[in-house]
Amino acid sequence: GEAGAAxxxxxxxxxxxxxxxxxxxxRSLVCYATCDSPADNAGFLSKKGERNTAYHRRWFVxxxxxxxxxxxxxxxxxxxxxxLEGCTVELCEAAEEFAFAIKFDCAKARTYVLAAESxxxxxxxxxxxxxxxxxxxxxxxxxxxxxxEEMQRGLAGSRSVQRRSPIYRKTKPALCVNPxxxxxxxxxxxxRAAAPPCAPLKENGCAVWNNAPCVDTLPxxxxxxxxxxxxSGKPPPLPPRRRTSSGNTCGxxxxxxxxPVCPGTVCFSKLHDWYGRExxxxxxxxxxxxxx
Amino acid sequence: xxxxxxxxxxxxxxxxxxxxxxxxxxPKKGSVLKKRLVKLVVNFLFYFRTDEAxxxxxxxxxxxxxxxxxENVFSISFIEEPDRKYSFECDxxxxxxxxxxxxxxxxYEFMRRSLIFYRNEIQKMTGKDPLEQYGIxxxxxxxxxxxxx
Numbered sequence: 001g002e003a004g005a006a007x008x009x010x011x012x013x014x015x016x017x018x019x020x021x022x023x024x025x026x027r028s029l030v031c032y033a034t035c036d037s038p039a040d041n042a043g044f045l046s047k048k049g050e051r052n053t054a055y056h057r058r059w060f061v062x063x064x065x066x067x068x069x070x071x072x073x074x075x076x077x078x079x080x081x082x083x084l085e086g087c088t089v090e091l092c093e094a095a096e097e098f099a100f101a102i103k104f105d106c107a108k109a110r111t112y113v114l115a116a117e118s119x120x121x122x123x124x125x126x127x128x129x130x131x132x133x134x135x136x137x138x139x140x141x142x143x144x145x146x147x148x149e150e151m152q153r154g155l156a157g158s159r160s161v162q163r164r165s166p167i168y169r170k171t172k173p174a175l176c177v178n179p180x181x182x183x184x185x186x187x188x189x190x191x192r193a194a195a196p197p198c199a200p201l202k203e204n205g206c207a208v209w210n211n212a213p214c215v216d217t218l219p220x221x222x223x224x225x226x227x228x229x230x231x232s233g234k235p236p237p238l239p240p241r242r243r244t245s246s247g248n249t250c251g252x253x254x255x256x257x258x259x260p261v262c263p264g265t266v267c268f269s270k271l272h273d274w275y276g277r278e279x280x281x282x283x284x285x286x287x288x289x290x291x292x
Numbered sequence: 293x294x295x296x297x298x299x300x301x302x303x304x305x306x307x308x309x310x311x312x313x314x315x316x317x318x319p320k321k322g323s324v325l326k327k328r329l330v331k332l333v334v335n336f337l338f339y340f341r342t343d344e345a346x347x348x349x350x351x352x353x354x355x356x357x358x359x360x361x362x363e364n365v366f367s368i369s370f371i372e373e374p375d376r377k378y379s380f381e382c383d384x385x386x387x388x389x390x391x392x393x394x395x396x397x398x399x400y401e402f403m404r405r406s407l408i409f410y411r412n413e414i415q416k417m418t419g420k421d422p423l424e425q426y427g428i429x430x431x432x433x434x435x436x437x438x439x440x441x
Binding site for chain 2: 031063064066081083106109131134140144148
């Protein structure tokens with residue numbers, strides 16, 4: 001049949017397989033979508049059709065890096081899923097109000113245009129979607145793991161660490177978030193975390209996965225200028241971020257007992273204030289806490 | 293259920309956490325062991341024919357169990373169908389253990405629990421929430437307790 005022909009073509013060395021041939025554990029995905037594990041966001045959004053411009057209202061459920069959408073809230077199975085890795089989330093001009101787009105970097109990739117039902121809902125979705133990737137999660141975990149290790153080392157050893165605040169970082173531990181405020185005038189700094197170098201990998205001569213060696217250090221901060229550091233010669237810290245308000249309520253289940261390992265060394269890029277607050281305001285806050 | 297194969301394909305080309313040639317057997321009855329190139333990228337396990345650039349398939353590693361089977365062998369099953377197993381036979385027991393460890397840590401849910409663990413530990417030590425610095429303390433995905441939406 002067709003699948004067989006495609007496979008025969010493959011064996012002759014051609015790289016491209018016909019679309020629709022890749023298997024996915026769909027049944028498991030459906031279960032993941034519909035089981036009662038907590039969602040990271042859920043609500044109605046209107047989704048613009050791929051070919052025609054009509055919007056269809058769907059019930060969206062975000063779990064981890066998977067954005068499922070259902071025809072109705074009560075539907076037993078999602079109509080589809082969007083895999084949120086390597087995408088940017090941006091506000092966009094559209095026929096509908098409160099619209100935003102999920103864009104992918106790969107060739108001929110589809111852009112998903114979605115519209116929320118209020119400004120607040122739109123902001124909530126853009127925030128949760130732009131931080132939905134596994135990569136982002138890994139970045140945050142790695143950062144916290146480092147902080148904890150440093151603290152534990154600091155306790156174990158007798159060296160005194162000069163800190164203005166307990167969670168004080170000399171370098172800039174900014175996390176990758178796609179800025180959505182046009183007011184900032186900044187391009188989306190979407191950066192994929194590079195994977196760690198592994199032990200000799202098998203390559204099949206066709207699939208390309210370059211295990212790019214990753215920089216294991218954080219980029220130097222470019223915090224507020226003119227503010228002296230504690231004299232250690234290191235760059236000034238990133239001003240502490242203002243708390244952003246968010247509508248989402250809490251939590252997830254059990255604490256993990258064993259120590260998690262997140263084997264990524266990742267690159268940090270600047271965290272942009274989603275609401276586009278003025279840098280001066282942040283500096284002011286920092287300067288104040290600096291005095292403490 | 294609709295999904296974008298392009299997105300998956302693109303993902304399959306990203307740098308891998310782990311990759312190796314491993315003998316793999318599908319859950320279907322009567323399946324035989326076949327040599328596959330198995331590649332772990334984020335919470336997906338892709339598998340390729342050893343001479344092909346594009347994966348034949350992908351497994352989303354959420355709500356799954358990684359089981360140690362006999363020597364050199366591990367399997368992946370999903371909680372809704374625990375008897376349906378994808379079987380993998382490694383070259384060595386050491387390789388088998390490495391994969392089991394890597395796959396158990398590969399889920400988004402594992403990552404989330406790790407984050408909450410670290411956040412909690414740091415908070416206990418310092419009295420401060422380490423996520424405040426990034427303005428993400430209120431994010432639903434980082435919360436402890438029951439989430440209701």
